[in-house]
Each structure stands twice: as structure tokens, then as C-alpha cells.
Amino acid sequence: xxxxxxxxxxxxxxxxxxxxxxxxxxxxxxxxxxxxxxxxxxx
Amino acid sequence: xxxxxxxxxxxxxxxxxxxxxxxxxxxxxxxxxxxxxxxxxxxxxxxxxxxxxxxxxxxxxxxxxxxxxxxxxxxxxxxxxxxxxxxxxxxxxxxxxxxxxxxxxxxxxxxxxxxxxxxxxxxxxxxxxxxxxxxxxxxxxxxxxxxxxxxxxxxxxxxxxxxxxxxxxxxxxxxxxxxxxxxxxxxxxxxxxxxxxxxxxxxxxxxxxxxxxxxxxxx
Numbered sequence: 001x002x003x004x005x006x007x008x009x010x011x012x013x014x015x016x017x018x019x020x021x022x023x024x025x026x027x028x029x030x031x032x033x034x035x036x037x038x039x040x041x042x043x
Numbered sequence: 044x045x046x047x048x049x050x051x052x053x054x055x056x057x058x059x060x061x062x063x064x065x066x067x068x069x070x071x072x073x074x075x076x077x078x079x080x081x082x083x084x085x086x087x088x089x090x091x092x093x094x095x096x097x098x099x100x101x102x103x104x105x106x107x108x109x110x111x112x113x114x115x116x117x118x119x120x121x122x123x124x125x126x127x128x129x130x131x132x133x134x135x136x137x138x139x140x141x142x143x144x145x146x147x148x149x150x151x152x153x154x155x156x157x158x159x160x161x162x163x164x165x166x167x168x169x170x171x172x173x174x175x176x177x178x179x180x181x182x183x184x185x186x187x188x189x190x191x192x193x194x195x196x197x198x199x200x201x202x203x204x205x206x207x208x209x210x211x212x213x214x215x216x217x218x219x220x221x222x223x224x225x226x227x228x229x230x231x232x233x234x235x236x237x238x239x240x241x242x243x244x245x246x247x248x249x250x251x252x253x254x255x256x257x258x259x260x261x262x
Binding site: 022025026029030032033034036038040 | 078079080081083084128132135136139140
């Protein structure tokens with residue numbers, strides 16, 4: 001916590017690894033929400 | 044129209060109950076398509092917001108000496124931060140889900156607009172929260188942000204170096220605006236209903252035979 005974060009650079013884009021991980025997790029949860037069956041759902 | 048019916052209280056009550064009958068405001072059942080994980084993130088956002096408000100209220104009651112200098116204060120301070128993280132996490136997934144569902148369909152444009160403005164308002168509220176941490180992090184953020192806000196001409200009214208103003212923005216002004224937007228958004232969701240998936244919309248558009256007035260439809 002007392003050390004500066006690690007940043008990735010790609011042209012004009014600069015993002016911290018921590019923020020990139022959070023975005024990746026959001027994408028993962030979004031995809032899981034679309035594909036995982038909802039408990040108790042009957043069709 | 045009688046005198047009583049002309050009173051503003053009666054007109055407001057009648058208008059409110061017409062727009063949102065109690066069984067529509069708090070329904071017992073939802074359409075079958077709501078049984079999907081993607082429909083969970085709106086209410087998850089609301090649940091996280093509730094924790095944000097309660098933990099923020101405790102922080103305001105106890106003050107900075109407590110939340111910077113005691114284990115219990117550190118815990119509630121962290122609870123406030125992590126509930127905000129969860130709030131944004133679930134809100135972004137809710138936004139993605141509604142965007143790809145084109146959730147503004149079926150006279151739901153205002154629901155979409157209030158949600159989008161609430162999202163932007165949440166960023167402002169969280170930003171002022173970072174400014175009032177009363178540590179070096181908040182000093183760094185404020186000195187970095189001032190140039191951006193000055194460059195768009197709002198620095199005179201939104202002075203990030205003014206700690207008192209930022210604190211009042213964070214604990215009074217922005218939560219009031221955000222609270223109003225969220226309540227408006229939820230009431231609109233209740234009024235228009237949860238947006239159906241594209242496949243179910245076509246089925247919902249099929250006209251259902253209506254019984255003449257005074258007769259009941261056999262179930």
C-alpha cells in the first residue's frame with residue numbers, strides 16, 4: 001500500500017494494473033451472468 | 044369536480060396513485076424473463092448503495108479522529124470504501140446489461156436517462172469522497188484535479204482545494220441529488236416494468252383479447 005502502483009503504457013493509454021484487473025473481473029462477471037443458469041428457473 | 048377534489052393534496056394523491064398503483068409499486072410477481080443473473084445487478088447496486096449510506100452516516104457521526112485513529116473507525120472507513128467499490132462494480136455491469144438490451148425500449152427513455160445521470164453523479168460523489176479523506180492521497184488528487192476542472196470553467200463553483208466545500212458536497216449536496224435520481228430511476232422502473240429481452244418483446248406485442256367492461260376474463 002505504501003508503494004506506487006504499477007502502470008501499463010500503450011501509446012496514449014496508461015492504466016494501473018489494479019484498475020485493469022477490476023475491469024477484467026467486471027467483464028468476467030458480466031459474461032458469467034449471461035451464461036450461468038439462474039437457480040429455480042423453469043422453462 | 045368538488046372542492047375537495049380540486050385541492051392540491053387530492054390532485055397530487057390521485058395523480059400518484061394513477062401513475063403508480065400500490066401493487067405495481069411493490070409487485071409480488073415478476074415476468075419469467077427476470078429469472079436471469081443479468082437482472083440481479085440493479086438491485087445489487089441498490090444494496091451496495093445502502094451500505095455506502097449507512098457506513099457514511101456512521102463516519103459522519105463519529106468524525107475523522109475516530110475513523111483515522113481507532114480499529115473500529117478503520118473498519119467502518121474500509122466498509123465505506125469497499126461498498127463504494129462494489130457499488131461501481133455492480134453498477135457498471137448493470138449498465139452494460141441494459142445497454143446491450145437497449146433498455147430504453149418501450150417508453151423507457153427516461154429510465155435510461157435518469158440511470159445514466161445517476162451514474163455520472165455517482166462518479167462526482169465518489170470523487171469528492173476521495174478529496175475528503177484528509178490524507179496525502181486526497182491532497183494529491185485535489186491538486187491533480189483542479190486544473191481539469193478549471194479548464195472546463197467550473198473551478199469557481201467546484202473548488203477541489205476547498206476542503207470545507209468538498210466535504211459538504213460529499214455528505215449533503217451530492218447524496219441528495221444522487222438519492223433523488225436513484226429514487227426517480229427506481230420509480231420509473233416500477234412504472235414501466237423491467238425491460239423484456241428482444242425475443243419476449245415480440246411476444247408481448249401480440250394483442251391479447253380484452254373482455255368488454257364489466258366482464259371478467261376466464262382464466
